[in-house]
Amino acid sequence: MMEHILHLSKDKKLKKIIALQEPYVLESRKNVYLHLCSSIMSQQLSTKVAAVIYTRFLNLYKNKKPTPQQIIDTPVETLRGIGLSNAKAQYVQNVCRFFIEEKITDDKLNKMTNEELIKYLSAIKGVGQWTVEMILMFTLGREDVFALDDLGIQQSIAKLYGLDATDKKALKVTMVQLSAKWSPYRTYACRYLWGWKDNSPH
Numbered sequence: 001m002m003e004h005i006l007h008l009s010k011d012k013k014l015k016k017i018i019a020l021q022e023p024y025v026l027e028s029r030k031n032v033y034l035h036l037c038s039s040i041m042s043q044q045l046s047t048k049v050a051a052v053i054y055t056r057f058l059n060l061y062k063n064k065k066p067t068p069q070q071i072i073d074t075p076v077e078t079l080r081g082i083g084l085s086n087a088k089a090q091y092v093q094n095v096c097r098f099f100i101e102e103k104i105t106d107d108k109l110n111k112m113t114n115e116e117l118i119k120y121l122s123a124i125k126g127v128g129q130w131t132v133e134m135i136l137m138f139t140l141g142r143e144d145v146f147a148l149d150d151l152g153i154q155q156s157i158a159k160l161y162g163l164d165a166t167d168k169k170a171l172k173v174t175m176v177q178l179s180a181k182w183s184p185y186r187t188y189a190c191r192y193l194w195g196w197k198d199n200s201p202h
Contacts (some may be wrong), residue, residue: 024188
């Protein structure tokens with residue numbers, strides 16, 4: 001049995017929802033800038049619509065992964081033409097500029113702690129803490145990230161533990177207390193909470 005499942009199953013309520021799902025395996029991926037761009041594109045969109053826009057985006061570069069420079073060289077009008085808002089088009093280019101100016105490599109990011117990365121990448125206009133947390137979880141494969149501000153996580157925890165979801169402040173305090181016991185596997189806990197409520201982050 002996977003180590004994270006053993007640890008998280010000490011929480012009886014969490015154990016029930018883990019048992020209903022396939023064990024989750026975290027992966028580490030390359031080209032962090034591209035995942036960051038994708039994450040910005042998909043904000044406030046359904047998973048389906050986000051996938052369509054991202055496919056159109058890759059089509060601009062003949063389905064090859066574009067370099068940060070190629071994305072910066074793409075006119076904003078072209079990016080808007082695939083369905084991005086003006087702000088999102090600017091934010092995507094902000095990410096690429098930052099990666100070029102800072103000479104960022106995947107290795108450089110992999111050496112930083114979660115807290116350092118949140119502070120570092122949140123400095124990019126258009127990138128907030130939630131976006132960086134998603135990158136930590138799904139691109140860098142970090143095992144102990146907790147998305148406190150994610151609506152899906154809040155709803156799942158409120159439902160699972162019978163908490164009042166309308167009182168956000170009190171809910172977050174309880175979430176922090178509950179999640180402390182899940183450390184060092186909080187990313188997995190989030191994954192099972194999303195899977196249980198079937199509301200992947202987007």
